Structures are given as structure tokens and as C-alpha cells.
Amino acid sequence: MEPAYKDGQIVFVNTLNRSYRVGDAVVIDGSFFNGSVAYGIKRISALPGVKVDTPEGEAVVPEGAVFVLGDNEEMSLDSRELGFLPIEKIKGVVYEVRR
Numbered sequence: 001m002e003p004a005y006k007d008g009q010i011v012f013v014n015t016l017n018r019s020y021r022v023g024d025a026v027v028i029d030g031s032f033f034n035g036s037v038a039y040g041i042k043r044i045s046a047l048p049g050v051k052v053d054t055p056e057g058e059a060v061v062p063e064g065a066v067f068v069l070g071d072n073e074e075m076s077l078d079s080r081e082l083g084f085l086p087i088e089k090i091k092g093v094v095y096e097v098r099r
Contacts, residue, residue, distance in 0.1 A: 004071040005041050009099055013092035020044055020066060020087070025094040028068070032089045033077060041094060042068035042078050042085075055080060066090075 004025070005011065013027050020026065022044055030038045046052045046067035051060050061067050065084035070076025079085060 005097065009097050011041070011094055012096040012098075014095050015092035017093050018087075020047065020090070020093070022047060026068070027091040027094065028085065029089045029091055032082060032085055034082075036077075039091065040077075042070050042076070045069045045079070052079075064088075 011027070024044045025041055026044060028040045028042055030036070030040065033040050044066050046061050048061050048063045048065060050067070051058055052067045061084055065086050067079045068085050069080070070078045
């Protein structure tokens with residue numbers, strides 16, 4: 001699968017919305033990715049209280065965190081490798097992309 005977002009695109013982000021939903025594409029502070037990038041975009045796959053499958057087995061998303069996946073699952077660095085994303089690392093929700 002191709003990445004949904006590509007270099008050179010203009011991404012508009014709502015930084016005021018703090019009510020996240022499954023399916024939201026969110027901009028994430030680069031520190032979640034161990035500083036390898038300034039920011040990243042991932043999609044929320046599960047909210048607090050939901051059971052998810054992880055490489056270590058089944059787990060419940062804790063309060064104050066979400067489970068995120070990349071659109072290009074085979075090549076994505078996401079919650080499967082990095083663990084649950086603390087909500088304070090979310091910078092905003094993508095609401096428009098211009099190519």
C-alpha cells in the first residue's frame with residue numbers, strides 16, 4: 001500500500017480539537033519516533049479502554065493514550081513497535097491535504 005501522505009504536500013491541521021476519534025489522522029511530535037523526524041502523521045486505530053493486538057499479545061489502551069497505525073502498514077513505524085502514543089504528543093488532527 002502507498003503512503004497516504006507524501007513529501008511536498010500541504011497538510012492543514014486543527015490544533016484546537018482535542019476530541020479524537022478512531023480513523024483520525026493526527027500529527028505527532030517527533031519525540032514519539034525517538035527524534036528521527038520532526039513530526040509524523042499516523043491514524044488513530046484505538047482509543048483508551050479498547051483491546052488491541054500487539055507483538056507482545058493482547059493489551060488494553062491505557063487512559064491518556066491512543067494506539068496509532070500508519071496507512072502503509074508494511075513500512076510504518078507506529079504503535080506496534082513504539083507502544084501506545086501519549087495524547088500529549090498529538091499536535092493536531094489533519095483536516096485537509098493539498099497536493
